[in-house]
Amino acid sequence: MKVYLRIFSYAPKLVSRLVQFFVFSLLGTVFGVLNLTLVIPMLDVLFNTTDQTLIPALPEFEISIKYFTATFNYYFTKVVLEYGKVEALLFVCSSIVVTVILANLFRYGERMTASKLRVDITKNLRMHIFGKVMQLHIGFFNDQRKGDLISRFTNDVGEVESSVVNSLKSVMKEPITILVSLGVLFTISFQLTLFTLLVLPIIAIVIGGIVKQLKRRATQSQESLGRIGNILDETFSGMRVINAFNAKKFVLNRIDNETSYHRKVNLSLSRKNELASPVSEILGVIVVAIIVYYGGNLVLSNTPELEASQFMAFLAIYASMIQPAKNFSNGITSVQKGTVSASRIFEIIDTESAIKSKPDATILKSFEDKIEFRDVSFAYNDNTVLRNINLSVKKGTTLALVGPSGGGKSTLADLVPRFYDPLKGDVFVDGLSLKDYELESLRSVMGVVTQESILFNDTIFNNIAFGIDNIREEDVMNAAKVANAHDFIMQTEQGYQTTIGERGSKLSGGQRQRLSIARAVLKNPPILILDEATSALDSESERLVQDALTKLMKNRTSIVIAHRLSTIQHADEILVVQNGEIVERGRHEELIANSGLYRKLTEIQKV
Numbered sequence: 001m002k003v004y005l006r007i008f009s010y011a012p013k014l015v016s017r018l019v020q021f022f023v024f025s026l027l028g029t030v031f032g033v034l035n036l037t038l039v040i041p042m043l044d045v046l047f048n049t050t051d052q053t054l055i056p057a058l059p060e061f062e063i064s065i066k067y068f069t070a071t072f073n074y075y076f077t078k079v080v081l082e083y084g085k086v087e088a089l090l091f092v093c094s095s096i097v098v099t100v101i102l103a104n105l106f107r108y109g110e111r112m113t114a115s116k117l118r119v120d121i122t123k124n125l126r127m128h129i130f131g132k133v134m135q136l137h138i139g140f141f142n143d144q145r146k147g148d149l150i151s152r153f154t155n156d157v158g159e160v161e162s163s164v165v166n167s168l169k170s171v172m173k174e175p176i177t178i179l180v181s182l183g184v185l186f187t188i189s190f191q192l193t194l195f196t197l198l199v200l201p202i203i204a205i206v207i208g209g210i211v212k213q214l215k216r217r218a219t220q221s222q223e224s225l226g227r228i229g230n231i232l233d234e235t236f237s238g239m240r241v242i243n244a245f246n247a248k249k250f251v252l253n254r255i256d257n258e259t260s261y262h263r264k265v266n267l268s269l270s271r272k273n274e275l276a277s278p279v280s281e282i283l284g285v286i287v288v289a290i291i292v293y294y295g296g297n298l299v300l301s302n303t304p305e306l307e308a309s310q311f312m313a314f315l316a317i318y319a320s321m322i323q324p325a326k327n328f329s330n331g332i333t334s335v336q337k338g339t340v341s342a343s344r345i346f347e348i349i350d351t352e353s354a355i356k357s358k359p360d361a362t363i364l365k366s367f368e369d370k371i372e373f374r375d376v377s378f379a380y381n382d383n384t385v386l387r388n389i390n391l392s393v394k395k396g397t398t399l400a401l402v403g404p405s406g407g408g409k410s411t412l413a414d415l416v417p418r419f420y421d422p423l424k425g426d427v428f429v430d431g432l433s434l435k436d437y438e439l440e441s442l443r444s445v446m447g448v449v450t451q452e453s454i455l456f457n458d459t460i461f462n463n464i465a466f467g468i469d470n471i472r473e474e475d476v477m478n479a480a481k482v483a484n485a486h487d488f489i490m491q492t493e494q495g496y497q498t499t500i501g502e503r504g505s506k507l508s509g510g511q512r513q514r515l516s517i518a519r520a521v522l523k524n525p526p527i528l529i530l531d532e533a534t535s536a537l538d539s540e541s542e543r544l545v546q547d548a549l550t551k552l553m554k555n556r557t558s559i560v561i562a563h564r565l566s567t568i569q570h571a572d573e574i575l576v577v578q579n580g581e582i583v584e585r586g587r588h589e590e591l592i593a594n595s596g597l598y599r600k601l602t603e604i605q606k607v
């Protein structure tokens with residue numbers, strides 16, 4: 001219930017909309033029921049019993065259905081007496097038409113109000129999830145898989161939209177219909193209505209049992225959809241490799257296993273879902289049969305308790321209550337499914353980012369002196385990947401990290417923009433711990449160029465400008481020139497306005513890298529973190545990229561993860577990182593003279 005209410009907190013103007021919804025529902029229902037009540041005088045006219053139901057005086061005012069019925073009957077009787085039965089019939093028929101028109105107008109208003117709530121909630125919920133995910137620490141994305149996140153964003157929000165919000169109609173409105181109808185039934189025959197109410201709980205108990213079982217299956221179904229999302233994401237991003245390795249069967253098997261499981265769970269879910277409706281219908285008919293028998297007896301017993309016409313109206317209203325009652329029970333099952341999805345959504349929304357600025361954090365205005373690691377250790381869960389790292393990078397110098405794959409170079413570099421916090425020790429910029437700086441200001445003095453260039457399916461211009469507002473075209477072009485990207489950009493069909501395909505798929509590896517470099521040039525950060533690409537480029541492309549990097553690093557403080565040792569020979573300090581420890585450090589010449597791991601690595605690369 002808490003989850004259900006929380007969903008509605010995403011609706012703007014909730015109170016006024018709910019009031020509007022209830023007023024429209026109420027009026028729609030009242031007029032809907034009224035036209036059925038009007039059947040009574042009509043039948044009376046037709047069956048010639050009008051004289052007995054004549055009401056001599058206007059009833060005293062009160063807010064009750066009885067009052068309105070009596071008032072209507074008063075005027076109706078007047079019409080019968082003054083104008084005759086045919087006119088009275090005409091009066092009843094016109095009243096029915098008017099009430100039907102009004103009922104439908106109000107129902108339209110009610111549905112539109114519900115729709116506004118639905119679309120607003122969906123939009124705000126999606127924006128909140130997205131905003132929240134954007135703020136989360138990088139480590140979150142290691143544990144939470146992409147496809148699953150996307151599934152929560154699409155499928156789970158969709159489920160909330162269709163079930164929980166739509167249930168507004170059935171769970172909140174139908175009880176109004178049922179209560180209004182019951183009120184009318186009581187005015188027709190207290191005894192018969194009471195009897196009816198005694199049999200109704202049977203349905204409620206049976207349906208309640210079915211609903212309980214739904215929840216578990218709904219959770220399994222949504223989780224499975226998340227896993228399907230993961231498989232799709234991995235597959236579509238790896239189509240080249242899949243084709244190259246003839247691995248289609250492997251991928252098909254994976255998706256087949258998951259979709260089969262999803263099918264199984266969904267079938268079981270549907271079984272329970274679909275059971276609710278026939279079961280309630282059968283039970284409903286049984287109840288009607290009992291009521292007809294009981295009510296029929298009352299009519300037949302010739303006591304004044306129930307007229308035949310009243311009994312027929314009773315049955316008509318009762319029958320009109322069955323659909324709302326069914327909607328109500330379906331609504332409850334739907335709410336259960338929706339709350340499962342909502343819980344999955346709130347799980348993400350409630351995740352606290354592990355990396356946050358302190359409330360009184362210092363704004364880092366400029367980088368002045370040095371970056372320092374003091375006794376830093378770091379672990380992914382239980383896997384320690386950095387041990388007692390001590391280093392210092394003076395402003396304007398270049399630090400190179402080299403070493404065998406998996407040694408911990410990228411992890412070390414990730415600690416500088418505070419993508420992760422160290423487990424032990426601390427990282428300092430200008431003598432102050434990273435944790436004391438306001439996060440955005442810290443990252444604004446750093447530029448990161450990674451192995452995989454993160455590009456978006458947008459124009460080249462927007463990919464370079466990336467996040468900088470009101471940038472001048474001239475500046476973007478200058479950045480592209482520094483990054484050796486301008487020439488190839490001009491050769492594309494629409495120059496800077498060319499779209500580059502998903503993840504830059506329409507560009508070559510070298511071109512993608514040069515665009516990322518242009519982006520960093522434009523940001524012009526004093527500190528640069530460079531994860532050199534491992535993928536081999538042809539020599540011309542490599543020369544262009546290398547030249548662009550050299551220009552980018554000029555006059556900056558750089559931390560470079562180098563895979564090709566030839567590129568970092570001029571670094572001010574080279575750290576050789578192996579198994580999470582710095583095993584050698586010094587300048588190129590010193591390390592070569594050392595005859596240690598660095599020298600071995602350079603020799604391997606020469607071969």
Ligand SMILES: Nc1ncnc2c1ncn2[C@@H]1O[C@H](COP(=O)(O)OP(=O)(O)OP(=O)(O)O)[C@@H](O)[C@H]1O
Nearest residue numbers: 142380383385403404405406407408409410411412
């Ligand atoms: N997100 C992660 N979650 C768990 N373990 C990780 C994660 N990223 C890296 N590791 C582990 O941490 C260790 C160090 O990885 P890291 O990427 O820092 O090494 P590297 O020296 O940069 O390697 P490479 O040169 O191959 O890029 C590896 O054993 C790796 O398996």
